[in-house]
Amino acid sequence: MASLERLQRGLESAGQPHVLQFWPELSEEQRDAFLQELAQLDLQGLREHCEAAAKAAASPPACLDQHMEPLPPDSIGSVRKSDTKSLSRWEQEGLLQISESRVGVLLLAGGQGTRLGVQYPKGMYNVGLPSGKTLYQIQAERIHKIQEIADSKHGSKCTVPWYIMTSEFTLAPTEKFFEENNYFGLQPSNIIMFEQRMIPAVTFDGKVILQGKGKIAMAPDGNGGLYQALVDNEVLQDMKKRGVEYLHVYCVDNILVKMADPMFIGFCVSKGADCGAKVVEKAYPAEPVGVVCRVRGVSQVVEYSEIKPETTELRGPGDEFVYSAGNICNHFFTRTFLQDVTEKFKGQLKQHVAIKKVPFVDTCGNQVKPTKPNGIKMEKFVFDVFPFSRNFVVFEVVREDEFSPLKNADGAAKDSPTTARNSLLAQHCRWATSAGGTLQDEHDNTFLPSASISAEDSTPAQFEISPLVSYFGEGLEHLLKGKTLTTPFILDEKRAKELQASRGQKQEDVELDAHYLAVCRAKGHPSIHP
């Protein structure tokens, strides 16, 4: 443990001696805890960090708007616009890579979920589905299923390792939750949790904020802290050891996330990309999603908090938004690219300034809960490595199939537990109907499939399909065609077996679903086939 004298000297030379102001008042136990915390601080870099934060907060953020231009349309692959043959080819390529255990997924789960207002990691949130499943469980089951689909197609026994980046706030509860839930049936050795760094919050005049008399106000260093965390925790070495060449990086809160999406992976691999981003068409100008575009000719994301409202409202000749490529925080990276980033570019990542209300102790030792912003948190963004890519590609997907994030508490009109739940149930209702099934309520009223996900919508059918039964709508026709099901109904593995038995089919009969295929083709939608 660092000695007190050494810390005192270090803090003084960083211009932060006040950090130890209340030391004499601390108990032995508090002193030990504080020393441990201070030992994690990068004292060398502390002065620079504090000065940079104060300077960045004082100067207006660089305005990129006049240097922005939309992506050239022909550089974008699209579920809606690309031809079905290409879509199918990409999906097959992705499944092949998965079957050879060359694909991993990496979850960014170090955030604090402040907007949602929960004290525990967002992935543990239960949005109120009939099954009561949490976001983590849904994601785990999708990993399980995609492995099974790739294995059944290629006769392999593959693994999609799940890397989970946590922070000081989320590591312990996430570990405990996974353990208590028996790792949702996945091999614990294939779930690799690691921690990102924390950095101090700073006042407008560049002083580290004390959250308590023996506690610094620390915050995770943004989801772009990933690249330092990969180094700190030797994650790339682990990937190499396992033979993982491609990584699907995603954020925790999108209930529709396609884990290790074979079509996206296959698209990026086929294009020889080292880096890729999935986008959806923006729904409305002020939607809080970053915009994938070019800035001074280089592809990158301009975050929603850093773009002018008038720029988001610009429209093209066909009345479409000029900046319509909404970032859904689903990224593709090759391991080689990540290696390059960690070795050459990590230090060049932009710092973004977030001005926040940070609770603190004042110089008299009183605990204060500020009513207006008083602190600066510096953050790096995961997508800020895009400009270092040699071959960056973009893949546009269908919003109602792939994007419904959980950001806000219930009561909000958008991105709430209700909208997340409704969009998943609406998707499952569409899948059931496409497979030839009919869903009705207890009064025999038939549900019609809907793409709508707003919180005000009437409640969708309480019909939920376990990801262990279907990853993305495949394999349902032989269960549901010609059936009328009364909701609430959870189509889990047990019910799937019963439905199959009632048809007199054998359990292992996994034919292609001709009807589903035809529907997908007609719509230009993706399909997954064992």
Ligand SMILES: CC(=O)N[C@H]1[C@@H](OP(=O)(O)OP(=O)(O)OC[C@H]2O[C@@H](n3ccc(=O)[nH]c3=O)[C@H](O)[C@@H]2O)O[C@H](CO)[C@@H](O)[C@@H]1O
């Ligand atoms: C910087 C970034 O990616 N912004 C994207 C993010 O915005 P948004 O502002 O919604 O980003 P969040 O704060 O939800 O963070 C995104 C993800 O990063 C994780 N996280 C965050 C901070 C941190 O220090 N460590 C960490 O791991 C969170 O747990 C979450 O899984 O998602 C939107 C889509 O939903 C995109 O349109 C935004 O462009």
